[in-house]
Amino acid sequence: MTHKKITRLPKDPGPAAWNQIIEPEAGYDSISKDIEADWAIVGGGWAGLAAARRLSQLLPSDEKIVVLEAKRLAEGPAGRNSGFMIDLPHDLNSDTYAGSNESDLKQIKLNRHAIDFAEAAANEYGMPKAVFSRKGKITAASTEQGIEHIESYSKHLIDIGEAFSFKSAEEMLDITGSNFYIKGLQTEGGAMVQPAAFIRALGKGLSGRVEIYENSPVIELKTGTPHVLSTPAGKVKARNIILAVNGHIQSFGFYPKRLLHVFTFASMTRKLTPSELKVLGGQSDWGILPADPMGTTVRKISNYSGSGDRIIIRNLATLNQSLEAPAADMRRAKAMQDKSFDARFPMLKGVEMEHRWGGRLCLSMNSMPAFGELEDRVWSACCQNGLGTVKGTLSGIAAAELAVLGSSDLLTDFLDHQAPSKLPPEPFLSLGANMTMRWKQWQAGKEL
Ligand SMILES: Cc1cc2nc3c(=O)[nH]c(=O)nc-3n(C[C@H](O)[C@H](O)[C@H](O)COP(=O)(O)OP(=O)(O)OC[C@H]3O[C@@H](n4cnc5c(N)ncnc54)[C@H](O)[C@@H]3O)c2cc1C
Numbered sequence: 001m002t003h004k005k006i007t008r009l010p011k012d013p014g015p016a017a018w019n020q021i022i023e024p025e026a027g028y029d030s031i032s033k034d035i036e037a038d039w040a041i042v043g044g045g046w047a048g049l050a051a052a053r054r055l056s057q058l059l060p061s062d063e064k065i066v067v068l069e070a071k072r073l074a075e076g077p078a079g080r081n082s083g084f085m086i087d088l089p090h091d092l093n094s095d096t097y098a099g100s101n102e103s104d105l106k107q108i109k110l111n112r113h114a115i116d117f118a119e120a121a122a123n124e125y126g127m128p129k130a131v132f133s134r135k136g137k138i139t140a141a142s143t144e145q146g147i148e149h150i151e152s153y154s155k156h157l158i159d160i161g162e163a164f165s166f167k168s169a170e171e172m173l174d175i176t177g178s179n180f181y182i183k184g185l186q187t188e189g190g191a192m193v194q195p196a197a198f199i200r201a202l203g204k205g206l207s208g209r210v211e212i213y214e215n216s217p218v219i220e221l222k223t224g225t226p227h228v229l230s231t232p233a234g235k236v237k238a239r240n241i242i243l244a245v246n247g248h249i250q251s252f253g254f255y256p257k258r259l260l261h262v263f264t265f266a267s268m269t270r271k272l273t274p275s276e277l278k279v280l281g282g283q284s285d286w287g288i289l290p291a292d293p294m295g296t297t298v299r300k301i302s303n304y305s306g307s308g309d310r311i312i313i314r315n316l317a318t319l320n321q322s323l324e325a326p327a328a329d330m331r332r333a334k335a336m337q338d339k340s341f342d343a344r345f346p347m348l349k350g351v352e353m354e355h356r357w358g359g360r361l362c363l364s365m366n367s368m369p370a371f372g373e374l375e376d377r378v379w380s381a382c383c384q385n386g387l388g389t390v391k392g393t394l395s396g397i398a399a400a401e402l403a404v405l406g407s408s409d410l411l412t413d414f415l416d417h418q419a420p421s422k423l424p425p426e427p428f429l430s431l432g433a434n435m436t437m438r439w440k441q442w443q444a445g446k447e448l
Contacts, residue, residue: 050396177282271308
């Protein structure tokens, strides 16, 4: 039995820009009185909403499902990311994203299951291509060292039977309008999303079947029969709970000293003018992942729902075991991102960044999720190890299937993992990890 007061609530630095640039929407009520539910999902991100959708497919319609979100949907990391749903190996602990052949093949199958699930939701809820589109990704290099990375990655793709094509410097220029990239590696099979618009549309699509409560942080958990979740203005009594709060599972008292809380940061330009777009050239919408995992991710988006055409730059990773990022990290990110933007887009000199923000990821030392039944009828679908749009979706589906079905084809593959391993003690962990990340960022050199 757990009785835990949750004192640490999510804090995300800066605005949720992807959410701010599209038409505002009426939100969902917060919990204002005591209610009862069959299923309570805590967290309205990728994992929480996937769990809600899968439960709604598996359960009879009279079973009540509620989602409790501390903030508004798409305000947290779910709506702050770069929107790459990647099917292929994307191990952030590896220099080239690749892992072992056997584990990568299993992960690809699982990742594609999650992307198919997201695509089915996108189709069912009528999301346009600007919100979800099934298209590949380009990993691009701007240095000889970067080329070595993508060539080594391409050999791994050959080993595991995955198709790819190389892009020349001229082709990269045609796509991006920038002559920064000297070689690219294109793969098909992933998806690109406008993360905030996707999360909002998913919530809206589910809301006929699932009760969503925003601004309803869970501040106390008492497990039992029933479990009781307290929010500031009302309690939820539920037979079943799925905790889908990513790294904040630790704030609920679970997985102590096993989770790494990494922040990464992004900047978004103001709307580009027609003359700036003309000077830039290239295609209207594209996304580039860096050849070096510590490099810079860039996206260019065209107007959708009033967003305008903009460029988004993401880099810098810092470990903050307090689950909060200090202002100094935001300042460092600003300096790095301005430099990265200028290096890629000298023709857009003087274009200001309108939004700057950061967000949390949860990683474990052995890249394992914090997943499974924690106590009787309390499940965790947390710690997505970076690729949370996909792995969050996957863990939400898997938690629902484990809770309702007990076994499934997906679970046979998904449950084949260990628990997150124990972390080294502080201050060695934070000092060591931040120094290593700084070193790797420095080594990434011009790829930043
Ligand atoms: C700048 C940036 C770029 C990124 N780019 C990518 C990318 O391109 N592709 C990719 O796959 N991933 C990317 N990520 C990572 C991805 O966003 C996360 O891994 C993903 O959001 C995790 O999904 P989740 O549902 O597990 O957790 P979250 O999205 O964090 O959702 C958990 C929710 O739980 C809520 N919560 C926490 N505590 C409580 C509580 N006590 N009560 C109620 N609710 C609570 C939070 O408010 C939050 O909304 C990026 C992240 C950042 C910050």
